[in-house]
Amino acid sequence: MSTIAVLGAGKIGESLLSGLLNAGYSPENLLFTERYQQRAEELTKRYGVRATDPPTAARQADVLVVSVKPQDIEPLLDEVGELVTPDKLVVTLCAGLPTSMFERRFTSGTPVVRVMPNTPMLVGEAMSAVSGGTHATESHLDLVEGMLGSVGRVVRIPEDQQDAVTALSGSGPAYFFYLVEAMIDAGILLGLPRSVAAELVVQSAVGSATMLREGEGHPVIMREGVTSPAGTTISGVRELEKHGVRAALIDAVEAAHSRSVELGAKHRQETDSDGA
Ligand SMILES: NC(=O)C1=CN([C@@H]2O[C@H](COP(=O)(O)OP(=O)(O)OC[C@H]3O[C@@H](n4cnc5c(N)ncnc54)[C@H](O)[C@@H]3O)[C@@H](O)[C@H]2O)C=CC1
Numbered sequence: 001m002s003t004i005a006v007l008g009a010g011k012i013g014e015s016l017l018s019g020l021l022n023a024g025y026s027p028e029n030l031l032f033t034e035r036y037q038q039r040a041e042e043l044t045k046r047y048g049v050r051a052t053d054p055p056t057a058a059r060q061a062d063v064l065v066v067s068v069k070p071q072d073i074e075p076l077l078d079e080v081g082e083l084v085t086p087d088k089l090v091v092t093l094c095a096g097l098p099t100s101m102f103e104r105r106f107t108s109g110t111p112v113v114r115v116m117p118n119t120p121m122l123v124g125e126a127m128s129a130v131s132g133g134t135h136a137t138e139s140h141l142d143l144v145e146g147m148l149g150s151v152g153r154v155v156r157i158p159e160d161q162q163d164a165v166t167a168l169s170g171s172g173p174a175y176f177f178y179l180v181e182a183m184i185d186a187g188i189l190l191g192l193p194r195s196v197a198a199e200l201v202v203q204s205a206v207g208s209a210t211m212l213r214e215g216e217g218h219p220v221i222m223r224e225g226v227t228s229p230a231g232t233t234i235s236g237v238r239e240l241e242k243h244g245v246r247a248a249l250i251d252a253v254e255a256a257h258s259r260s261v262e263l264g265a266k267h268r269q270e271t272d273s274d275g276a
């Protein structure tokens with residue numbers, strides 16, 4: 001089995017480690033690097049996975065999963081760039097950053113696969129989208145799809161769709177959590193105890209999500225099924241429309257897309273001026 005190193009064990013890096021362990025990966029086949037010593041110790045205690053430094057991870061692992069913030073990428077690449085050779089597979093989870101930027105920093109021919117996952121990976125319910133760079137073969141993509149398939153669902157997409165995916169499913173859980181948070185507040189306003197409001201809203205979210213995934217119908221049909229003539233729901237839906245909630249959600253996703261494009265812009269310009 002391949003050894004996988006997670007470079008940067010923050011929120012998404014930890015979700016991946018935890019998800020892979022839950023899916024049956026052995027702690028002996030996993031490594032991670034983390035710049036904060038205390039966090040590294042906590043994670044080793046929690047998961048039994050060994051922490052190391054980035055150069056050691058780059059030498060020892062077969063698959064290097066890059067999960068630092070896009071803003072922190074340069075120092076990490078300075079540290080490991082020359083150690084990464086074509087016998088390794090690099091998997092980047094970084095929002096916005098193109099595979100070409102990584103390829104330029106490693107030994108020529110190194111395969112890079114770009115992935116946009118999301119935090120439900122923590123509970124084996126990630127949505128991940130995968131795109132191969134110049135040197136990624138079918139077997140590299142299969143390996144990455146196998147790894148991410150053990151912690152959720154996976155789709156393969158052209159790399160030029162990654163910014164849209166980042167905005168929709170990468171950031172998407174935040175929008176669902178935000179809606180849940182607002183609905184719990186509404187329950188509090190109506191006088192329900194917080195714990196009761198939370199249980200009502202969370203189970204409604206889980207039930208609705210299960211219907212969306214397992215039901216045959218379109219979301220519009222499912223919403224119509226809840227919306228009785230002269231009933232309660234239509235009174236609520238009218239308020240959502242009055243406040244422009246649909247347009248606000250579309251604008252939110254479009255803004256997240258623009259930010260993803262912006263995060264990668266500097267690196268795309270460098271690639272263009274290299275003539276790559
Ligand atoms: N949080 C999310 O929902 C998602 C995040 N991503 C992407 O994953 C990446 C990580 O995001 P988060 O986990 O949210 O950030 P985070 O800030 O929680 O985690 C990054 C971790 O990397 C560590 N780190 C930074 N530089 C390092 C270095 N040189 N060596 C070792 N460790 C280093 C930091 O100490 C931190 O713990 C980002 O590029 C983000 O775009 C992708 C999909 C979803």
Ligand SMILES: O=C(O)[C@@H]1CCC=N1
Binds near residue numbers: 166
């Ligand atoms: O907010 C962010 O930049 C990251 C990327 C997708 C989700 N979280």
